[in-house]
Amino acid sequence: MVHQYKLNGYNIVLDTCSGSVHVVDDVAYDIIALYQQHEAEEIVKEILSKYDGLPDITREEVLLCLEDIRALEKAGKLFSADIYENMAFDFKNRSQVVKALCLHVAHTCNLNCSYCFASQGKYQGDRALMSFEVGKQAFDFLIANSGSRRNLEVDFFGGEPLMNWEVVKRLVAYAREQEKLHDKNFRFTLTTNGMLLSDEVDDFLNREMSNVVLSLDGRKEIHDHLRKDYAGRGSYDAIVPKFKRLVEKRGGKNYYMRGTFTHNNVDFTNDIFHMADLGFTELSMEPVVCAPTDPYALTEEDLPELFRQYELLAEEMIRRKKAGNGFVFYHYMLDLKNGPCIYKRITGCGSGTEYMAVTPWGELFPCHQFVGDPKYSLGNIWDGVTNLAVQEEFRHCNAYARPECRDCWAKLYCSGGCAANAYHATGKISGVYEYGCELFKKRIECAVMMQVAESEEA
């Protein structure tokens, strides 16, 4: 499948099934668009007519370009066949391991953010902290079900996980013991609102966590509008100095400063630039997940502006990189040479199969976004997955599971999309969250364009 687009002065042609990326001039761009539906002589006629008067656009030139296109087709780099569908279903059916857990160590929070998908950490349930015994069993469950996978991931999540700090510390110590006994390598991450960061916490996180996710929405007025404490005070002033201190001491280890944008800040690039201007360089900004009736929900009318913002972001990132003050944006990180293999591209995110969320009580859910929805309870960390029917639904999720994705050029980049987004938008995990698809496609177009720009610079 071929996807062509023009962005930031580049004509880009993606051959999605081979992963090839081509940068072409206007003539080649038009010829590629005509190639599959027209005979050579028809293409010559059309191109000569369109570029009438340009001396270098001759019949011979068009035929030469057609030869080049045929050569790329023969080499499997253009118009390559989509041959992965059976592979997607077979591969996922064969894989029975669990390799990642989202550990909900705290279903409570010290902030009261109005847009929180986890309803201020409670996930529509009671406030609770995970006990060490439950956490320990979650690690035992993960190790026992991880098969030959060596790299295992545990994200300490909430609510606010630092509200259960002692348990986090004890669980990390337990896991470090266990990884030696079982030849595993634990990679920990922790997502925090920053309120409870201290020197002691910083040092521990910087030593043990391969990544920390720091929640900041950007500009003070934007952040404070939705991210407030229980007294109604914005949290920006309390957390920004703490995030700075943590990152300064992190010694180059990965982190993400992660924000959420809403209808209130469709000019979200200003929030990203604000983070960058504060000195943070690993940034992420996600569209809000909420009901369409919420006052801050993104609207259809917002879409054109959001597209423009993603383009502005890409262009500014190129400019800043050249100027020596570049930063990373999570969704624009593409490694075209050493990126994921085709299996990763087709099997989806792994929710409900290789990735699960664990509640403070040890209940298993397909991912953090399904926690609290009794229909999606999978089982628990003592008995394992007992709701096999729901797990089977998730096992079926892949890049080829949805008829709507059949002709979509982006399906090997999103792997069929987020099951939770699909569920919230359509009522079923096999649905499609079209709004999210539109944003996703724009982000990939920008990310590829940045790679093209870098390659052209080189």
Place this chain on the structure above:
Amino acid sequence: MERIKTIETRDLKKSAAAGGCGECQTSCQSACKTSCGVANQQCENKKK
């Protein structure tokens, strides 16, 4: 190919041969948590 420049990329078809080790990061375990992107993960297959 004067009019077409091909950027160096990993050949997805060939990546099937030694792929699928599963050692790479789960896509939702990092910054997003609210969407699914698989293309921006690093490959960690030592045998490829």
